[in-house]
Amino acid sequence: MALAGLPAGAQASVQGTLFTTAVQTHVPAEALARVTSYVTLGSLVAVPLGQAAAGPLADRFGVSPTLWGCAAWAALSTGLVLTMRYDGSPGPETIMGCAPRCAAHDRSRISPAPPG
Structure with missing residues (x-):
């Protein structure tokens, strides 16, 4: 069990860091507090849904294949995220029409404050 927990913990660390x-x-x-609260709510709602699906999947396919399928899904999704690069192509921020405002906001958050 502990051996299986190691990659799961690594995956959660990578996902949490990249997402945050x-x-x-x-x-x-x-909007940061509101977006973070909605994302947290969505994540917390997904946990019981996954737990509710695990029982029927284990009954249908067996416990071991279900666990291996979950492990494969976690490994695949983490691997896909790690292969992505941000290249400036349109994303949600440009589709929703806040790209100029977001870009200016991003620069102000990462640039040092002007002296005085």
């Missing part, structure tokens, strides 16, 4: 960085980079400061 993306949210703080692309969401304007005035």
